[in-house]
Amino acid sequence: MKHHQRSTSSPSGRGASGQLRIIGGQWRGRKLRFCEVDGLRPTGDRIRETLFNWLAPMIHGARCLDLFAGSGALGLEALSRGAASATLIERHPKALASLEENCALLGASGAQTISADAISWLEQAQPAQPYDVVFLDPPFATSLLQPCLTLLQRPGLLSSGAHLYTETDRQQPAPVTPPHFELVREKNAGNVCYRLYRSFENIT
Template identity: 50%
Template sequence: MRNKSSQKQINNKVNDGVIRIISGQFRGRKLPVKDVQGLRPTTDRIKETVFNWLMQDIHGANVLDCFAGSGGLGFEALSRFANSAVFLERDKLASAQLKANTETLKLTNAQINCTDSLVYLSQNTLQQQFDLVFVDPPFRQNLAKKCCDLLSENEWLSKNALIYVEVENELSPLQTPSNWLLLKEKVAGQVLCRLYQLQ
């Protein structure tokens, strides 16, 4: 008879999942994902749509993956030859898994920061700017608008940067900075996907 702690470890393993990289140099690779509260990996179907939108803009881009979670968007960008990616994830288990996955893929151009995305973006710094930013926060926590505002206010975006935002479909119209142009939009079930460009 197993004791409760070993049974709990087994249950956690069962609940852990995987993400699949759908194209590029790591196409078909599966990476483990921790089952942590609020983590909601972007589905393959949505990823395919998003990266079709971004097809001409990934190569050589410096990428920021806010609320990285599984890292599915950032790893997909690196697979498609983005120049670098910074992952922001405050959950320690999820962040440790991101680090392990960068080692599995032998990535030298990925930086994992175990930090709150809003705290990180509150810094007023021009140390690094990004060409492509993913904003895919946990649903129903009112994080997307705050994140978008900080990206703009603290000048994290390079000239003509692209910003992908994924929020819950029932969210009232998302107010983004006035100099962001909406390029693409798609609704997939409870998910609303939008691609903006800094003007």
């Protein structure tokens, strides 16, 4: 997850250090440090456990995209559980540096970190292969989720049967997903509503 929690960064602006734990797969139990910039913090263990139980039948060998990578909690968890690759988009330099360090520490050969704004990246992205799973957890106080979902309709970005995961404030209405997507899972945890959508047609 990423930037939607209240900031816990240090007054100096350098950013405090937080800790992330991988909860399943080959790196289960590994603890990683990350830079807490602009309130960045990972998706909680309970939510991640539920999400990856939902994704268990399709995560092995999947090509994943995490558009607001932050600490890497979702993308690295996916790789730990057998995803073939994870493209991690992060615009904050300090967060990206921590993310790259953690990928190196884990030997996460399937990870690709990219310094970019999610919207700008989606407008230009031309992946060699479409993505099977996309994680969308933008800052709650922004309106970034809907334009990202719209841009994901660009040809070549999503595979047939792709899954989209979103996190929003539970008080917010559900986002409008691309055509041919259906809501398959939905759950609340605290002030968070998290949802999993699935494509039921070939949209590539």
